[in-house]
Amino acid sequence: MKIVLLGAPGAGKGTQATRIAEKYGVVHISTGDIFRKNLKEGTPVGLKAKAFIDKGQLVPDEVTCEIVAERLKEKDCEKGFMLDGFPRNVMQAEALDKMSDVDLVLNIAVDLDKLMARLTGRRVCRECGESYHVSTFAGNKCSKCGGEVIQRADDTEETVGKRLKVYSEQTQPLIDYYTAKGKLQSVDGMKPIDEVFAEVVTVLDKVK
Ligand SMILES: [Zn+2]
Numbered sequence: 001m002k003i004v005l006l007g008a009p010g011a012g013k014g015t016q017a018t019r020i021a022e023k024y025g026v027v028h029i030s031t032g033d034i035f036r037k038n039l040k041e042g043t044p045v046g047l048k049a050k051a052f053i054d055k056g057q058l059v060p061d062e063v064t065c066e067i068v069a070e071r072l073k074e075k076d077c078e079k080g081f082m083l084d085g086f087p088r089n090v091m092q093a094e095a096l097d098k099m100s101d102v103d104l105v106l107n108i109a110v111d112l113d114k115l116m117a118r119l120t121g122r123r124v125c126r127e128c129g130e131s132y133h134v135s136t137f138a139g140n141k142c143s144k145c146g147g148e149v150i151q152r153a154d155d156t157e158e159t160v161g162k163r164l165k166v167y168s169e170q171t172q173p174l175i176d177y178y179t180a181k182g183k184l185q186s187v188d189g190m191k192p193i194d195e196v197f198a199e200v201v202t203v204l205d206k207v208k
Helices: 013-024 029-041 044-054 063-071 090-099 114-122 157-180 194-204
Strands: 002-007 027-030 080-084 105-110 123-126 131-132 184-188
Touching: 002 013, 002 063, 002 114, 002 157, 013 080, 013 184, 013 194, 027 029, 027 063, 027 090, 029 080, 044 063, 044 090, 044 123, 063 090, 105 157, 105 194, 114 123
Parallel strands: 002 080, 002 105, 027 080, 105 184
Antiparallel strands: 123 131
16 A cells, blocks of 8 residues: 555644544655654765755755655565655655555645634643643633643744645645545544544545
């Protein structure tokens, strides 16, 4: 099973990825992880990437593609893989087509307005880390420890809005690209985690 996972930040993609990897025994390849590994180990591609990062520049698509291509050649990918965080744009998707023939692109679809409300409504206890949501919580006192409940800087409307805008601008061309190839399958990511996973299983069982 060779799949690509798409999903907005905060839409539970990480949780679904973990469950998919467990159920189907596919390697979960997160681009962030393989980048960090190559940088840490100082591999030739890692050094290439580091040269750009040190200059404060974005790592070019060519280097990112090289890092992914090398990872896909490793033995644990023989039976399949699940890519997470790659491709990020159509150029990378075309490069991936040359590396491998993916079976399916699984899109954890979200309603951006609803996701925005969900994410900006998050509150967290400064003391114990307990999380709350404004839809079910009022005030600013943690019911567990009495600590102050606050909104993290990451969860403000401005930050979340920016993150989701970047995501949808990057992802729409990919959705179009894979739809045209007949490879895109979407599940409703706004449902509870277990229901989303049930939909994911229905889709993936057809691939196996
Ligand atoms: Zn607390």
